[in-house]
Amino acid sequence: MPDVNAWFWAAxxxxxxxxxxxxxxVAAGLTLLLGVMGMLNLAHGAFYMxxxxxxxxxxxxxxxxxxxxxxxxxxxxxxxxxxxxxxxTLRPLYERPQGYILLATFALVLIFDDLxxxxxxxxxxxxxxxxxxxxxxxxxxxxxxxxxAFIILAGILLTVALWLLLQRTALGRLIRALGTDREMVAxxxxxxxxxxxxxxxxSAVLAGVGGAMAAPLRSISSGMxxxxxxxxxxxxxxxxxxxxxGAFIGALILGQFSALGILLVPRFAVxxxxxxxxxxxTWRPHGLFGSRV
Amino acid sequence: MGATRTRRxxxxxxxxxxxxxxxxxxxxxAEAVKVGVLAPLTxxxxxxxxxxxxxxxxxxxxxxxxxxxxxxxxxIIARDDETNPEVALRQVRRLILQDKVVAVVGPLHxxxxxxxxxxxxxxxxxxxxxxxxxDLTTVSCQPFLWRITASASQTSRGGAELAKQLNLGSWATxxxxxxxxxxxxxxxxEHLKDITPSVTIATQAWPKLGEEDFGAYINDILKSxxxxxxxxxxxxxxxxxxxxxxxxxxxxxMTVLFDSGGSxxxxxxxxxxxxxxxxxxxxxxxxxxxxxxxxxxxxxxNKKYNLYPDMIAHDGYASLKFxxxxxxxxxxxxxxxxxxALAGLRLETPKGVVWLRPEDHQTVQPxxxxxxxxxxxxxxxxxxxxxxxxxxxxxxxxxxxxxxxx
Numbered sequence: 001m002p003d004v005n006a007w008f009w010a011a012x013x014x015x016x017x018x019x020x021x022x023x024x025x026v027a028a029g030l031t032l033l034l035g036v037m038g039m040l041n042l043a044h045g046a047f048y049m050x051x052x053x054x055x056x057x058x059x060x061x062x063x064x065x066x067x068x069x070x071x072x073x074x075x076x077x078x079x080x081x082x083x084x085x086x087x088x089t090l091r092p093l094y095e096r097p098q099g100y101i102l103l104a105t106f107a108l109v110l111i112f113d114d115l116x117x118x119x120x121x122x123x124x125x126x127x128x129x130x131x132x133x134x135x136x137x138x139x140x141x142x143x144x145x146x147x148x149a150f151i152i153l154a155g156i157l158l159t160v161a162l163w164l165l166l167q168r169t170a171l172g173r174l175i176r177a178l179g180t181d182r183e184m185v186a187x188x189x190x191x192x193x194x195x196x197x198x199x200x201x202x203s204a205v206l207a208g209v210g211g212a213m214a215a216p217l218r219s220i221s222s223g224m225x226x227x228x229x230x231x232x233x234x235x236x237x238x239x240x241x242x243x244x245x246g247a248f249i250g251a252l253i254l255g256q257f258s259a260l261g262i263l264l265v266p267r268f269a270v271x272x273x274x275x276x277x278x279x280x281x282t283w284r285p286h287g288l289f290g291s292r293v
Numbered sequence: 294m295g296a297t298r299t300r301r302x303x304x305x306x307x308x309x310x311x312x313x314x315x316x317x318x319x320x321x322x323a324e325a326v327k328v329g330v331l332a333p334l335t336x337x338x339x340x341x342x343x344x345x346x347x348x349x350x351x352x353x354x355x356x357x358x359x360x361x362x363x364x365x366x367x368x369i370i371a372r373d374d375e376t377n378p379e380v381a382l383r384q385v386r387r388l389i390l391q392d393k394v395v396a397v398v399g400p401l402h403x404x405x406x407x408x409x410x411x412x413x414x415x416x417x418x419x420x421x422x423x424x425x426x427x428d429l430t431t432v433s434c435q436p437f438l439w440r441i442t443a444s445a446s447q448t449s450r451g452g453a454e455l456a457k458q459l460n461l462g463s464w465a466t467x468x469x470x471x472x473x474x475x476x477x478x479x480x481x482x483e484h485l486k487d488i489t490p491s492v493t494i495a496t497q498a499w500p501k502l503g504e505e506d507f508g509a510y511i512n513d514i515l516k517s518x519x520x521x522x523x524x525x526x527x528x529x530x531x532x533x534x535x536x537x538x539x540x541x542x543x544x545x546x547m548t549v550l551f552d553s554g555g556s557x558x559x560x561x562x563x564x565x566x567x568x569x570x571x572x573x574x575x576x577x578x579x580x581x582x583x584x585x586x587x588x589x590x591x592x593x594x595n596k597k598y599n600l601y602p603d604m605i606a607h608d609g610y611a612s613l614k615f616x617x618x619x620x621x622x623x624x625x626x627x628x629x630x631x632x633x634a635l636a637g638l639r640l641e642t643p644k645g646v647v648w649l650r651p652e653d654h655q656t657v658q659p660x661x662x663x664x665x666x667x668x669x670x671x672x673x674x675x676x677x678x679x680x681x682x683x684x685x686x687x688x689x690x691x692x693x694x695x696x697x698x699x
Contacts, residue, residue, distance in 0.1 A: 143543075263513055
């Protein structure tokens with residue numbers, strides 16, 4: 001029987017895994033856009049926020065099974081918003097220099113932060129974990145939130161699903177092909193605009209699901225997406241731009257460093273993600289799984 | 294063209310309104326006394342700032358209905374400080390130079406309040422800050438700044454007194470790693486050690502401001518097995534912490550004291566996730582006093598705004614009442630005459646009878662702690678079982694305060 005100390009560190013590690021999983025869901029969408037479209041999407045955090053608010057709206061109606069219904073709503077809403085945004089604000093800018101997209105997506109961040117205040121009001125919103133996952137499990141004698149366990153399991157399932165989608169389906173092949181040579185794909189008769197829109201929607205839904213999964217543990221407020229997007233950028237750069245596996249490993253590494261770093265070197269906890277970033281980039285300038293461009 | 298037309302319309306509307314105003318006032322219209330309010334009116338904290346303005350406006354309406362200050366009506370001008378020291382400074386200059394205010398209520402943000410204090414000191418305009426940051430009445434004490442709001446140390450020293458009553462023996466603390474967050478905990482620990490020398494501090498956690506995941510800190514606190522936990526987090530950080538602490542089962546394993554966690558907005562947004570049965574403090578609570586003054590204030594606020602007043606609404610209301618009383622006493626609204634009249638002034642506010650200490654310009658007032666409970670009557674969690682720690686025990690000794698005013 002391991003002693004309390006061992007259980008304590010186990011709980012701490014699992015804690016880091018849960019943080020990492022949420023980071024990964026957000027970072028996966030970012031890295032997808034970067035890899036395939038070369039797009040740095042600052043508005044990615046807006047979808048994280050919209051996901052959380054959409055879940056709250058379903059919760060606020062008081063229907064039973066709100067959590068499951070909420071996720072359906074999250075997927076529908078983020079997909080719709082993503083599609084509209086891509087079609088009307090980003091597509092006209094694809095042929096322009098990168099700076100335009102950067103500015104446009106930054107503008108979207110500000111617009112969505114205020115839009116959310118207009119729609120949902122200024123008070124913080126809060127949703128509880130779904131009823132079966134409200135309490136804590138015991139790891140030995142150390143309590144561990146059952147909702148964190150749920151995040152870890154659901155996150156792993158989502159990751160596998162995403163991997164299958166990218167590696168084993170026609171859509172996945174198309175996405176990978178678009179990342180390699182967009183002109184060739186177009187020459188083969190594929191509707192490139194529509195495919196790019198689908199990729200943007202996929203990335204928006206991933207961020208929305210991440211936000212909704214995090215919502216029961218965090219406060220829902222305007223601007224909640226900013227911090228998580230900064231951290232996701234760190235994850236994407238550590239993992240290598242465009243690499244899904246890189247983002248997965250990067251997110252887990254960052255989750256561990258945050259959870260353990262707080263205990264071991266509390267005074268430097270804030271700097272840890274950036275220190276990891278510097279070390280990885282010095283050692284491997286293209287990130288852990290990045291290919292040389 | 295549309296703009297010109299609108300302007301012309303507005304212009305004629307103004308003429309009509311002012312003629313109507315003149316016609317309705319039987320006496321020679323006395324020149325209004327202008328008072329500014331600086332508070333966050335946009336962004337996340339606007340929901341708090343908005344209530345501050347409402348409190349000041351309710352007080353102005355009452356004072357004006359009773360004949361104004363020295364026969365002159367009060368006019369309130371609210372400006373958005375965007376929770377930002379630079380913006381606050383720009384706005385206070387506008388209030389002073391353009392609007393010619395004699396007093397400013399606010400800001401709420403500590404850094405902004407200090408920045409504004411430099412300006413009110415220079416321009417000799419009265420200031421009644423909402424901010425609790427200790428510096429305003431210690432090193433930054435100045436002739437024109439008087440604080441009606443409870444200071445950070447009053448709340449946390451009150452927490453230490455409650456901790457002594459609870460007699461738990463070992464405590465842990467958690468608060469955000471910035472000046473205000475640290476001072477809350479430092480006053481608590483210092484006073485607790487003073488009054489119960491046998492107490493042990495099991496662990497102290499300092500997450501960054503805006504921390505998303507408190508799991509590692511919560512785990513560490515659970516491991517150190519304190520009997521009590523003192524929490525200095527506020528706003529969104531507090532909401533996140535409570536939810537995660539609940540998920541980890543922390544709230545079932547120890548007694549928790551939330552410094553200013555009773556704040557209306559936090560309890561409201563937590564709803565069913567609120568830390569029921571645990572202790573929270575609030576600088577003012579609308580249920581804590583059954584006095585006539587409080588009953589009237591709550592009823593008037595509720596009637597006018599369909600809301601229950603919180604601490605900032607009360608503090609804005611009380612600040613303006615203090616200003617009016619001091620101006621009547623000084624027989625002038627000139628800040629240079631009102632400021633000395635504020636020294637030692639004693640007034641019954643909805644919270645109770647409080648007075649302004651001449652040495653550091655801080656109101657001497659009790660600290661309120663209560664237990665978080667569900668309520669059938671109100672659509673949000675409330676505080677009950679109030680413990681009111683007397684003013685003399687929670688206010689910093691004079692020799693440790695008011696350094697800037699010596």
